[in-house]
Amino acid sequence: MIKEMMEKPSDEAFFWLLFSAGGVVAALLIPIQLFLFGLAFPLGWLPQPGYEHLIALLHSPLVKVYLFVMCSLPLFHWAHRFRFTLYDGLQVKHLNELFFVLCYGGALLGTALAGYLLWTI
Amino acid sequence: MTEQVIGGRIIAETGMTDQAARTDFHPRWYRKRLSTWWWLGEWHYLTFILRELSSIAVAWFVVVTLFQLRALSHGPETYARFSTRMQSPLMIAMNGVAFCFVVFHTITWFDAAPRAMPVRMHGKRVPEYMVAAPNYVLWIAVSAFVSWLLLRTP
Numbered sequence: 313m314i315k316e317m318m319e320k321p322s323d324e325a326f327f328w329l330l331f332s333a334g335g336v337v338a339a340l341l342i343p344i345q346l347f348l349f350g351l352a353f354p355l356g357w358l359p360q361p362g363y364e365h366l367i368a369l370l371h372s373p374l375v376k377v378y379l380f381v382m383c384s385l386p387l388f389h390w391a392h393r394f395r396f397t398l399y400d401g402l403q404v405k406h407l408n409e410l411f412f413v414l415c416y417g418g419a420l421l422g423t424a425l426a427g428y429l430l431w432t433i
Numbered sequence: 434m435t436e437q438v439i440g441g442r443i444i445a446e447t448g449m450t451d452q453a454a455r456t457d458f459h460p461r462w463y464r465k466r467l468s469t470w471w472w473l474g475e476w477h478y479l480t481f482i483l484r485e486l487s488s489i490a491v492a493w494f495v496v497v498t499l500f501q502l503r504a505l506s507h508g509p510e511t512y513a514r515f516s517t518r519m520q521s522p523l524m525i526a527m528n529g530v531a532f533c534f535v536v537f538h539t540i541t542w543f544d545a546a547p548r549a550m551p552v553r554m555h556g557k558r559v560p561e562y563m564v565a566a567p568n569y570v571l572w573i574a575v576s577a578f579v580s581w582l583l584l585r586t587p
Contacts, residue, residue, distance in 0.1 A: 338491045339539040344576035350528030354520040363509045386491045393488035429502040
């Protein structure tokens with residue numbers, strides 16, 4: 313079944329669409345988010361937003377949607393690129409199906425976790 | 434001799450078969466195995482691989498964000514612990530490298546857009562920088578808005 317999914321051109325187009333949408337979202341949103349939370353706040357370059365401020369933001373449905381999209385689509389972007397990196401880089405053809413399942417399984421798991429966390433916050 | 438011809442015809446008609454007919458001149462596939470480091474030789478290949486690897490930085494960022502959301506949902510003490518952990522030299526180094534890769538992804542993504550979707554106006558192809566430029570404007574606008582949301586004093 314997975315082998316068929318990997319080979320049917322229409323499905324490949326579907327995965328490419330997810331890859332592409334994730335690429336746009338990652339390109340637009342991740343640099344600033346990573347710069348602020350990964351570098352600027354921890355290194356004290358900019359004043360860190362307080363816990364209350366972040367929770368208040370997180371209670372807005374728009375912010376929830378924003379964060380959900382920011383987590384989910386880039387994971388599918390990663391799954392697409394990374395599985396081809398594994399296919400071409402490792403060149404162990406008989407494991408390609410496993411790579412496929414691990415990459416998209418990972419993306420689905422991350423999406424589910426993001427959905428759960430944002431829903432329950 | 435005739436048997437071989439028939440064997441060959443069956444394969445030709447049915448496409449691939451699991452049992453290839455034995456012939457005296459069975460073809461051996463010539464497959465040159467590439468070294469794992471084939472991409473180090475040329476700049477063009479190197480940027481291709483770096484672009485592929487940028488996806489790991491993207492996934493890294495999402496995983497860190499999921500941990501951040503989990504810490505936020507557990508309360509102020511857990512979030513304070515998360516923030517302290519983000520200050521460790523290892524996390525700063527990882528995030529620094531990831532940031533470089535993500536910016537590399539953004540730039541290559543925006544610059545590839547005019548080639549992936551050539552825009553034509555009055556029958557002429559719009560120059561590439563004219564197609565890429567709005568992406569950069571949007572990028573700056575989004576970044577400014579996110580910064581404003583996080584940095585404004587409530």
